[in-house]
Amino acid sequence: MNRLALVICCCLALVLPSYGQQTAAEALIEAQAICSDYLGIPETRVAQYNASVYPPDRDTMCMIRCAGIILGFWDDGKGSAAGRCPAVLPTVPTCNPADACAKAYFSFRCVLRRAEPTTPPPPTPPPTIESDKLTPEKYLKAQATCAKILRIPPNHLQLYKQGIFPDDAETRCLFRCLGIRTNLYSDTEGPDLERLHAQFAEDQPLEEFKAKAQLCMEANRPLVKDNCTAAYRNLYLCFKEHFNAFSLKHRQTLLNTASKGAENQADLLLYSDDI
DSSP states (O other): OOHHHHHHHHHHHHHSOOBTTBOHHHHHHHHHHHHHHHHTOOHHHHHHHHTTOOOSSHHHHHHHHHHHHHHTSEETTTEEGGGGOTTTOOOOGGGOOSSHHHHHHHHHHTTOOOOOOOOOOOOOOOOOTTTTOOOHHHHHHHHHHHHHHHTOOHHHHHHHHTTOOOSSHHHHHHHHHHHHHTTSEETTTEEOHHHHHHHHOTTSOHHHHHHHHHHHHHHHGGGOOSHHHHHIIIIIITTHHHHHHHHHHTHHHHHHHHHHTTTTOOOOOOOOTTO
């Protein structure tokens, strides 16, 4: 593992003391995979990241920013978690370039310390449908994370909290990020119909669920111009009733979770028109 990865993992271990069954390094590998998928970074480059090779190109810089937001070691407004990890990440503000991706990347590069190389951990096995079941807590966290990554403006957040999701660039890309973040969608395969069925419609026959979804996605085909539009139309519009039903079913848990996280995540988003 190179020095950048070691710095990040050390900081993660201090900032986020528990990942359940995951180590800090495993959490980093998982976040790298999610962010690379969202950013369209090829698998060959992801393999480099998993081997702790982080070249100073634009894709890598934005991947580090995205992973940092997911794992909590980077915030566009506050910068790195240096204040909470002074022994690992001393603050060196003069070396930060102007944009957020470069700042996230170089805020680690400019504070590297000598470290003994170590062998990177093996990749974490992919989650199963059952183990990756969407919970209200995961649901809200994914929305808040995507809002930060995409820098969704406050006026849009207010619309979302009223159950209004306009067909515009910000909202379309929000749903793409949410789908990828929750393993319900990918750019190459579209909606994961079996996962969506297991999550939202177990009482409905699978083939019936798939047939209805395919009809909706086929109708959307002429209207899809880019990845964000595809996600908005094929995930949100085709499965809107299921997302709303999920919100209604977990209404109280969602509201309690949002209330508890209000200090650090003031603009949590809700799907249901009725919340």
